[in-house]
Amino acid sequence: MDKIVNNISTEPIDLESLTVTIVGTGLIGGSLGLVLKEKGIAKQVIGVDDNKKHQQRAKELGLIDEVLLLKHAVAKSDLVILAIPVNASNDVLPVILNMIDHQVVMDVGSTKKNVLDVVTNHPKRGRFVATHPMWGTEFSGPEAAVSDAFINKATVICGREESDGDALAVVEYIYKRIGMHLIYMDAAAHDLHAAYISHISHITSFALANTVLEKEKEENTIFELASAGFQSTVRLAKSNPATWVPIFKQNRENVLDVLNEHITQLRKFKSCLEKENYDYLYELIEHANGIQRILK
């Protein structure tokens, strides 16, 4: 894994007085607005959202200070943060790059190869920094935004060699100020790892919810009996399809690889039960326990 501690040497934008536009005032964008304002990193946060209810609610909740049309927002800003579904991000990013001169643009999407491919030949490619802060919850919309998001989590930055040094420095500064540590990675490697440690979790959780909803018709029984363990494994099933379908689409091959492996692993459990091979079942579970080496 390519991991580098960055030394910020130049600060062409006044980092103590940023005007920031957040496109997409939902869970991630809203949380960023909140923390940038609370920590005094942004002197002003402008919100842009196609969803007018979200935009209005984000302002009421103090996630953003002002609502503007995209072009006016971008013109006033030092930094533009794209926090919309990855398909929409791919559409709007070149439009924004066409609008800017000195501004920095970053995304926060869960896939990275696709968005970098979209802008690889754009004349303003250098102003863009592709990022993925490894934080989220199963909830969505401005109401889901929280101010203690991001702390002690990692942000992956991809394709930094193609970002201008000053643009990269602004983005790195902001992530560090909100308590994150930075990991630098090739976009293809990011998408593969993200399939393993994020995207597959969502699919297993969606499928588990559908399993229970399909077979357990007594919803009151689910509610009464559901232990913390069940709630833990199924909570991601509440996640928004508008966010997740584009992620699965953009990361289709990696997700399919991991999903195939996951079905293979589940079939081993099935086979143990069918054949009553409890010694091997024990071994499979002992092997799974190995995850505690990695995650406390």
Place this chain on the structure above:
Amino acid sequence: MDKIVNNISTEPIDLESLTVTIVGTGLIGGSLGLVLKEKGIAKQVIGVDDNKKHQQRAKELGLIDEVLLLKHAVAKSDLVILAIPVNASNDVLPVILNMIDHQVVMDVGSTKKNVLDVVTNHPKRGRFVATHPMWGTEFSGPEAAVSDAFINKATVICGREESDGDALAVVEYIYKRIGMHLIYMDAAAHDLHAAYISHISHITSFALANTVLEKEKEENTIFELASAGFQSTVRLAKSNPATWVPIFKQNRENVLDVLNEHITQLRKFKSCLEKENYDYLYELIEHANGIQRILK
């Protein structure tokens, strides 16, 4: 679901001054010992454990007051709680029932039909109350015991018609005193529901851990990137095989049914990705979102 509010009418055992034996001083038994002592429900808690290290540690941690051999512990007790793996529980329960006269015996196992079948014709069957408190964590052993376990969770009681009224009353009293609410259910129904809302979660989590451990060789990357979502879906994979293999064995048919359905549901996601049918993928996720009707 058969759900009845019980009226305790007789109290043949002095409920304010119980001596309790806990067989198995791990996560569940240890937590029960702690809470029974803290709330003053038990005047004395005796621990019995084949694992001498666990027994010793449980005493050091204050989960139990005293260590005795099983026969001496049972002779001194008003209540005996079996908190060992369900296979061991089935072996030792008839032995304990042979020892007792007035005592109450209860288990806390995750399967209920098997244990009730074992004692169905035992002359002391009436002294036994079959229970399943719907609480646990992925950790095991005395160190895992916590005093705020059980609060606001459900306990399922099965086969209560075959328990003596006074024995049932003691068990109901204790669960209510530690903050749980009671659900009465047929053992076969319990085992079916438990397969849906607990046992399958463990299998998906074990299989997810094995998927990631199999495919993601860069353990440092898992550690760095793992989001709260991944940790949430995989945390049950830390659970103890000595606890879980006997549960899966005893509830084999129900678990296989649910596991087959789960693999079918995962295949739908796979098929959507293979065929690039993103409309249906959206529908599958929307359907899964229905779990939020039931679980907040």
